[in-house]
Amino acid sequence: MSKRVLIVDDALFMRTMLRDIFTTAGWQVIAEAETGEQAITAYHEQQPDLVTMDLVMPEMGGIEALQAILRDAPDAAIVVCSALGQKSLILDAINSGAKDFIVKPFQSAQVLEVVERVISES
Amino acid sequence: MEIDKFRDMFLAEAAEHLESMVDILMQLDLDPQDQDGIDALFREAHSIKGMAATMEHAETTKLSHHLENRLDICRKLGRISGVEIDWLLEATDLFKLLLDDIRNNHEERCVASFIATSPKETGTSTTLDSPQRKDPLSSEGEGLLVQLQLKATVAAPGPRFLVLLKTLSKFGTIIESTPSTDELLQGNVPDQLFVRLLSDTPQEQIKQQLLRYSELQEITFPGKINKPVKSLSKSPADKTVRISTELLDHFINLTGELITNRYQLQNALKEKNWQELDDGVGQLKRLVKNLHHQVLKVRMVSLEGLTGRLSRTVHDLSRSLAKEIQLKVEGAEIELDRAIVEELTDPLVHMVRNAVDHGIESRGTVSIKAWRERDQILIQVADDGRGIDPEKIRQKALDKGFLNPSQAQTIRDYDLFQLLCRPGFSTAQEVSQTSGRGVGMDVVKTAVEHIGGILLIDSAPGEGARITLKVPLSLAIIRVLIVECNGAKMAMPISRVIQTAEIAPEEVQSSGKQLMINYHDERLPLISLRKILKYSKNVALDPIPLVITEVLGRKIGLVVDQLVGQQEVYVQRLPAPFDQIRGCSGGTILGDGQIIFLLDLQSLFERRRG
Numbered sequence: 001m002s003k004r005v006l007i008v009d010d011a012l013f014m015r016t017m018l019r020d021i022f023t024t025a026g027w028q029v030i031a032e033a034e035t036g037e038q039a040i041t042a043y044h045e046q047q048p049d050l051v052t053m054d055l056v057m058p059e060m061g062g063i064e065a066l067q068a069i070l071r072d073a074p075d076a077a078i079v080v081c082s083a084l085g086q087k088s089l090i091l092d093a094i095n096s097g098a099k100d101f102i103v104k105p106f107q108s109a110q111v112l113e114v115v116e117r118v119i120s121e122s
Numbered sequence: 123m124e125i126d127k128f129r130d131m132f133l134a135e136a137a138e139h140l141e142s143m144v145d146i147l148m149q150l151d152l153d154p155q156d157q158d159g160i161d162a163l164f165r166e167a168h169s170i171k172g173m174a175a176t177m178e179h180a181e182t183t184k185l186s187h188h189l190e191n192r193l194d195i196c197r198k199l200g201r202i203s204g205v206e207i208d209w210l211l212e213a214t215d216l217f218k219l220l221l222d223d224i225r226n227n228h229e230e231r232c233v234a235s236f237i238a239t240s241p242k243e244t245g246t247s248t249t250l251d252s253p254q255r256k257d258p259l260s261s262e263g264e265g266l267l268v269q270l271q272l273k274a275t276v277a278a279p280g281p282r283f284l285v286l287l288k289t290l291s292k293f294g295t296i297i298e299s300t301p302s303t304d305e306l307l308q309g310n311v312p313d314q315l316f317v318r319l320l321s322d323t324p325q326e327q328i329k330q331q332l333l334r335y336s337e338l339q340e341i342t343f344p345g346k347i348n349k350p351v352k353s354l355s356k357s358p359a360d361k362t363v364r365i366s367t368e369l370l371d372h373f374i375n376l377t378g379e380l381i382t383n384r385y386q387l388q389n390a391l392k393e394k395n396w397q398e399l400d401d402g403v404g405q406l407k408r409l410v411k412n413l414h415h416q417v418l419k420v421r422m423v424s425l426e427g428l429t430g431r432l433s434r435t436v437h438d439l440s441r442s443l444a445k446e447i448q449l450k451v452e453g454a455e456i457e458l459d460r461a462i463v464e465e466l467t468d469p470l471v472h473m474v475r476n477a478v479d480h481g482i483e484s485r486g487t488v489s490i491k492a493w494r495e496r497d498q499i500l501i502q503v504a505d506d507g508r509g510i511d512p513e514k515i516r517q518k519a520l521d522k523g524f525l526n527p528s529q530a531q532t533i534r535d536y537d538l539f540q541l542l543c544r545p546g547f548s549t550a551q552e553v554s555q556t557s558g559r560g561v562g563m564d565v566v567k568t569a570v571e572h573i574g575g576i577l578l579i580d581s582a583p584g585e586g587a588r589i590t591l592k593v594p595l596s597l598a599i600i601r602v603l604i605v606e607c608n609g610a611k612m613a614m615p616i617s618r619v620i621q622t623a624e625i626a627p628e629e630v631q632s633s634g635k636q637l638m639i640n641y642h643d644e645r646l647p648l649i650s651l652r653k654i655l656k657y658s659k660n661v662a663l664d665p666i667p668l669v670i671t672e673v674l675g676r677k678i679g680l681v682v683d684q685l686v687g688q689q690e691v692y693v694q695r696l697p698a699p700f701d702q703i704r705g706c707s708g709g710t711i712l713g714d715g716q717i718i719f720l721l722d723l724q725s726l727f728e729r730r731r732g
Contacts, residue, residue, distance in 0.1 A: 090281040091307050100285050103277040117334050121292075 003119055004030045006046060008039040008065070009054040009081065014104070018052055018081075021108040027115075036060025036068075043069050043076070049122075050115055052102070055082040055089045063093050070097045077122040079114055081106075132177050133225055134364065139166045140214050140221075141427055147207050147214075148433045155201045163202075163210075164193040170217070181230035182220045188237050189213055205241045208441075211434065212236075235312055238300040265297050265318040266325060270332070271340040280306055282337055283315045289335075293328055294321025363460070365420050376413050383409060418596060422457040425492050425501075428467055429454045432474050436488060439478045446485035447478050453492035458499050459596040465573045466501070466593065469566040473503045473589055476563075481507035481587055498617055499595055504588040510581040512538050522547065534644070539579035540675040543567040567675070571724050573597060574615035576672060592617060599692050602710075604718065605669065606684040608657040611718045613691065613710065618723070620672060622685050624665035639679050641670060650681045654726050655705075673727045680723070693720055 005027050009015045019029050030046045033039040037060050043051060051069070055062035062080060069076050080093040080101045090101045099118045102111055143166045150159045171186035189210065196202045216236050223230045270286055272279050284306045287299060297318040301310045321328070325343055332341050383405050390398035429451045440447035470490075477488045482505050491502045512535045519525040519541050525533060541547055545564040567577045575593035594600045594617045602613035603622065623641070630648060631638050637648040648668075650660055661683065669680040691710040695701060705726035706719045 087278050087280055088309060090278060091284060091309070094281055094284045094288065095303075095307055101278070101281055113334075113336055120334075121289075 002026050002028045003050065004028045004046070004048045005115070006031050006033065006039070006042055006048040006051045008033040008036075008042075008051060008057075008062070010034050010057040011054075014054065014081070018111070021111050024108070025112050036062065036065030039065045040068050043073070049077065050119055051076065051078045052115070053078050053080050053093075053098070055080050055086060055093060063089065063096055066093060066098060067096050075122060077118050079118055128177065129224070132173050133221055136170055136173060136182075136217070136221055139170050140217050141430060142166055143214050144211065144434055145430045147211055148430070148437060150202050151204070151207050151437060154203065154207070157197075157200060160193065160196050160200075160202055164190065164197055167193055177224075179220070179224055179230055181233045182217065182224070185213065185216060185220065185233040185237065188233075188240070192240065203241070209239070209241050211438070231313060235300040235314060235316055238298075239316065265320045266328075267344055268315075268317045268319055268328070268332075269340075269342040269344055270315040270317070270338060271313070271342075272337050273339040276337045280309060280311045282335075283312065286315060286332070286335065286338075287317065289331065290317055290319055290328070293323045293331075294319055296320075363420060369416065369419065372416055373413075376409060376416065380406075380409055380413075414599070418459075418599065421459050421461070421596065423460045423463055424455050424457045425463065426454045428463055428470065429490060431467070432470060432490065435471055435474055436478055439475060443479065445478065445482060447482055448487045449474075450487055450489040451491075452489065454490075456492040456494055456499060458593070461597045462499075462573055462593055462595075465569060466591070469569045469591070470501070470503065472562055472566050477503060477505040477507070477587070481505035481509075483508060486586075494595075498592050500590055500592050502588055502590045504586060506586040509583045509585045510539065510542075510579075510587050511583045512581075515539070515541060519547070536578075536580075537675075537677070539581065540672075542579060543577065543675050568724075571618075574600065574617050576618065597693070599690060601688060601690050602693075602720065603669065603688055604686040605651070605667075605682040606686055607651045607655065607682050609683075611686060611712075611716065612721050613689075613718050614669065614671070614721050614723070616688060618671055620670040620677065623668045623670060623679075624685075625668060627662075627664055627666060630666070639668075641677075641679065644677065646670070646677050646679045648679045648681055652681075652683070671723065673723045 005022050007015050007018045007022070007029060009018070009032075015032050015034075019032070022029050030048055031042040033042045035057055039051070039053065042048075053062045053066055057065075062082075066078050066080065069078065074097075078098050080090060080098045081104060082090050082093075082101065083104045090103075094101065099122070100114045102114055143163060146159050146163045146166070150156055150163070153159070167186050167189040171183055171190055174182035174186055192206070192210075196206065213236070216233065220230050220233070222228075268290065270283070272282060276282055283301075284303065287296065287303060287306070290296060297320055299315065299317040301312050301315070319328075329341055329343070332338060383402060386405070387399065387402040390396075390402050433449045433451070436447055436449040474488060474490070482488070486506045488503065488505045491504070493500055515538050516525070516530050516533070519533075519538070520527065520530050524541055524544065524547060543563045543566070547564070563579075570577045570591050570593065573593055574597075575591055578590045578592070579587065580590070581587035594615060601616040603616050603619050604611055604613050606612075625639060629639055631640070631645075633645075638645050639648055640646075652658070652660055660681075663681075663683070667682050667685045669682060669685070671678060671680055689712070691712070693708040693710050695708050696703070696706070700706075705722055707722035707725075708720040709717055710720065711717055
């Protein structure tokens with residue numbers, strides 16, 4: 001059965017790109033979210049195998065959403081996405097329980113290496 | 123900045139202190155209770171610290187300060203442990219890297235992670251209770267040591283290390299890590315991550331998991347921490363030379379005498395006093411010779427620096443191969459041109475490594491002996507290992523088509539061994555299983571020939587192997603054989619010449635297309651220099667002047683038009699783009715103003731073959 005992923009990013013461009021990478025690799029994108037709140041709701045409704053979470057989003061940011069999801073589902077496999085200049089945010093996210101991270105701009109091989117690894121470990 | 127002026131001086135001096143630290147460590151390795159040695163080591167670390175602090179190189183200062191503290195403990199204990207010696211040797215490697223950083227105007231690399239790997243036992247009573255050396259692995263304390271290095275291209279190394287640390291923590295308990303999680307969270311970006319992990323999971327399984335991270339450059343499970351780079355090659359700092367004030371005074375005196383001499387000559391010329399002029403020229407000759415001699419002295423260094431490094435190579439290598447190998451050095455005080463010592467460093471390291479790796483099976487001695495014969499230096503690397511079996515080489519040469527069956531029958535052992543230096547004769551694996559030698563020997567030989575030297579191999583099964591290098595004393599001023607060909611004079615380094623001879627045309631035999639001669643009891647091919655240089659057809663000569671030499675591992679008789687004679691010449695490298703001309707390795711001006719070129723037969727033949 002193909003793995004189910006939830007993509008969280010406020011930019012349509014990034015969501016489209018990730019969707020493309022995932023579907024090409026045989027994953028199923030079960031939902032997309034534009035904000036932290038949407039992400040939390042979508043996670044509870046869909047129970048995806050993996051979440052890619054943008055860290056910088058308007059209103060509720062990625063770290064807050066990540067912490068909220070992990071409170072209810074401590075084993076949730078969440079991979080955070082962030083731009084290169086936001087290393088301290090990435091560190092916070094990992095410290096908060098993100099399984100791994102992807103640095104933008106990313107390439108499909110890198111994304112897949114990270115998510116496949118996270119899935120196999122969880 | 124004012125302090126920049128002192129940088130080169132600092133670098134040169136620090137490098138010297140490091141060299142002597144390594145030397146002292148090697149001695150302490152043999153006698154760990156040598157109080158004077160430990161004291162001396164302490165002083166070296168102290169000197170480096172003082173200089174580095176003055177120059178405001180914080181990391182170098184930190185490392186030397188740490189060393190000083192540890193050595194102070196050793197001083198009080200009156201002994202130094204084997205583990206400590208190994209660690210200190212690694213510290214000297216790190217110092218060298220730090221000096222490289224400083225030299226290249228880079229920021230100094232961080233030493234904290236290395237300091238964290240200091241052996242734990244030095245200050246404790248275990249050292250006192252156990253005078254015998256401990257196994258570096260067991261002395262390192264509990265747990266599995268994991269050392270991770272990221273590829274240079276990794277975008278966010280800090281977060282990546284944090285993820286790796288979390289991954290490792292799934293296998294058990296992390297006892298300690300450098301840097302720690304907190305340090306990583308504070309934005310510390312290290313070169314490497316060291317983790318001590320307490321885990322029931324087999325090492326291989328942990329490694330498999332880590333291999334899934336393509337960002338990792340290197341995964342090691344060291345018994346002790348390996349430093350990433352161990353470079354034996356010379357650093358640019360060696361380009362500065364320190365000379366004694368005594369020698370400088372000598373130069374000044376000579377200059378003074380030359381000035382007097384000039385007035386003497388001018389005066390003699392004005393007064394047309396030929397006797398005075400003749401005396402003056404005689405005086406000038408004496409002065410120039412003296413000057414030449416003194417200048418050469420500045421360029422001369424002893425082999426000690428090199429052999430010191432080699433004992434380090436033997437120490438490290440035999441330890442990693444679990445062999446008991448001693449290095450015996452004889453004649454390290456022999457001096458030769460610094461440029462030659464630099465050129466010889468890599469070949470000698472290679473030869474010594476070969477001897478340790480392949481020559482000796484479990485215990486034995488590698489000996490390096492240097493001595494001088496007239497204006498040549500001979501350096502011999504010998505081992506008392508199993509030796510090289512000529513029969514195996516013969517078989518292999520046949521298999522590989524280097525010899526045809528009749529050649530294989532008649533070839534002498536000397537020439538057989540030279541085959542080991544032919545490119546493509548052997549690969550590392552094949553030879554270490556068969557004859558046990560030959561790893562990169564072609565490279566060694568090429569390097570030696572590049573500086574006008576020759577390489578000889580001699581061995582017998584069960585009697586070890588001896589490789590002898592014959593090199594000129596100095597690169598700049600060498601003795602050459604001058605020959606003439608098609609009306610042009612050219613020179614060959616005398617060190618490349620085995621013998622000169624004149625033979626009668628009747629002595630030339632032909633074997634198919636190839637002309638041969640009998641030389642002692644060998645048959646040598648005759649090769650015409652005219653033909654190689656693509657001059658017009660050969661002229662009839664009687665007798666035929668010959669230079670017996672060796673090219674690409676083969677002895678040949680080189681036919682020239684005339685043997686002119688031997689002479690000492692000052693060889694100058696040709697400026698670009700002329701340095702690209704194959705077959706010519708430099709030029710010199712003879713006393714009568716003629717320019718002659720130095721023949722590099724090696725490259726001429728390579729071109730011919732290609």
